Amino acid sequence: MNAASVEAPLREIDDLPSPRGLPLLGNLHQLPPATHHLTLERWAAELGTPYVFRFATTPVTVWNDIELSHAVMRERPHRYRRYAPIENVLKEFGCNGLFSIEGAAWEPQRRLVMQALSIPHIKAFYPTLATITERLRRRWEAAARAGRVVDMTEDLKRFTVDATSALAFGEDPNTLENERVLIQEQLAMLLPMLMTRVNAPFAYWHYVKFPRDRKFDEAMIDVHRHIRELMARARVRMRDEAAVEACETPLGETARAPRNLLEAMLTLRDAPGSGITDDEVAANVLTMLVAGEETTATSIAWALLFLGTDDALQARVAAHARRVLDGSAVCPSYAAMRELDLCEAVCTEASRLHPVAPYLSFEPLEDVRLQGVRLPAGTKMFMLHRPAMMDPNNYANPESYNPGRWLHASAASERGAHEPRAYLQFGAGPRVCPGRHLAAVEMRLVVSMLTANFTAQLATNPADIHEVCTFTAVPSEMPMRLALR
Template identity: 60%
Template structure:
């Protein structure tokens, strides 16, 4: 029997799976702390084996760490699987139900548009702007280094990624790197933790009672939506004053689609996609870079190796000046990939079958939530040699790994038709930022590495990443 087929035989049911002990009525809801969710699910996978099940107020959840199974489910989206419905519902409430959470016929036209905007040819054409923004980040870091200040590097990198995403996708650079307060990134930073709380809440309390943290998010959303609508208005004015046959950026393309006769795309859908891209572009790449710097800062030999490599390629340049030079920085992206293997920013993926399915010998009814927990597969010695060791060279010379090397188990950008459209941009940002940073600065972590905790805030993020930079001689 195919591992992933419409159910024809019923060998095991979800109720037969092992499960952590819970309480009557609420099941395991009280044990699922939103900010530690990925750690809790990983621990139960070790204790119970996989697949196992949870019970959240009468709702069953199947949990697996099988990367091959996750690959197959990802390939069968969106016609057989979708993301969990709670995600779409919560994002719809805040006006952010864009490409990431859209399903069915609403997904495909948005997907084509965004994939084109974030394609490698478009990013190559955008490279001079990317270079300039990276140079501005360097100026900001150099100022902090000269003043001896400790930086929360995750927040610094989020400023950078907001500026990059806005300039590329919307034709506007908010210059958050040149400001200290009142930047859009401060409001965006509140959204991901809120999504994590609400998606995993057993009861939608916020629809009836607004807690202080909900009121804070409400205020942030007002500012974010005001920012998005102003950006859309300026784009329309630009299109009117300087009409072009070909849109200059993604926002103009979306507005053109919205204005086409008979179009089903609305202004609200355009705004939702703008907000989706802002959130995705700001959060995931910044945190991936932050985790990479964690390993660089705690490995002096690796840091020196990266610095020598960057200086050899860059020569007198502070920032990579030419798109073609990026091919010399494979090692820097390998550092980020290896950091992502050990500290996956996307630590949990959700699937929901649109019809009854058979997963191996497990019958799963339509509408059941399935969690795929990413890290265990990437720490499995059947997939990677010496899986606990941080070794970026495994991605450069897989044949020399001295054991297995299964890149399909490392789903950092997802898989299947809904693979992350921003993966090319993320790779370019990783190469640009790390090469600039290591060529010009020594990087030191100012706290005990063991004190840095993993937090589930939709993405898996460090609770803090305090780094001190010193100009490199």
């Protein structure tokens, strides 16, 4: 019995409550891909947790318990792994990198990525992040002067792709100033297709390709061609700079360390006996591009739903941002950025109400007993996030949007119940998201720049904006009108 187990009468999976399904199909017909996460949450409210539903004939257990979630994530990757279909599909995409890879291969890749996304590295990279933020400001200024409605989700994805590419690979694709950048359009196809194939009752694409599948396959060929070219250019730069340094570096001195994640991965890959292949490097490049684009952009986009419909909140954030920016259009330094707590808090609170990751999925690698339920190895487990974040025992007045609950300056008596452990948008345990600090910096930069320079108004009825689950839960739209301050 593992650390997460509790003493209870032993039950089997078939003993758990379950929504009524159909023979062979199970509950597939009740789970529309775009909104299935909402159905899972509704069943949790009706049936309690744990419960079980079925993907065709495959049982999937659903849980809602903070301590259990932390225990499972703490015992990765040795006792639990991510939902196996995710890794299987991403292998086919050539994208089985740090996010999905399991076993012994995970740890060396983790060290590389953590180094690239460390606080000292991001601090040194801050001037480039500020430059990319200024580029976004100019794009929004042009839209404001022209009276154009801005597709905020699209622009934020462009921003995060530029930032991630410059930080991790040393190349800035400048999607913000190049209106049509093919790599941006192609990357946008990956997570929706991942969701489709992970949730398919069988691997239909092995037997027949629909037009959408063929279009995706063609896009992935182009993406991987782009990544191999990126790797080739990095190797040329490293070779040329090594030759120069060999002439200029005094005997006994150490040559410069790799300057970004791609250089670090290539250095390790090219070392004798590394056991790492170009395919594994390419998979991590693609993983970084997709992860860096989607999650942070979506968190900021959800915050704009609240900023764009609450003039008083927007004025408060603007005053905070303008005080810190002190006349600059973009936060001028890393030290100043650290003062922008409210700008990060509006994003954190938005993703509490609209979690970007509505659940995480795992499988035990051995037979376990959890909360009195026997789970054979390989049992599918979905760990829901939102119910705990909407529990008044964890957060006071959980239905209300209150960024102040995340500010350290707020007195505990004012905040009421506040359980940070219930907020699992970056995961927990050994495989906590390595990009969480970069995400916080990007949130602070974008929200402070927006509110300090513009007034923003939602250009649609807020009730028309819905969650759409394309592996992450994104807003169906986020159109805004901007005006210069």
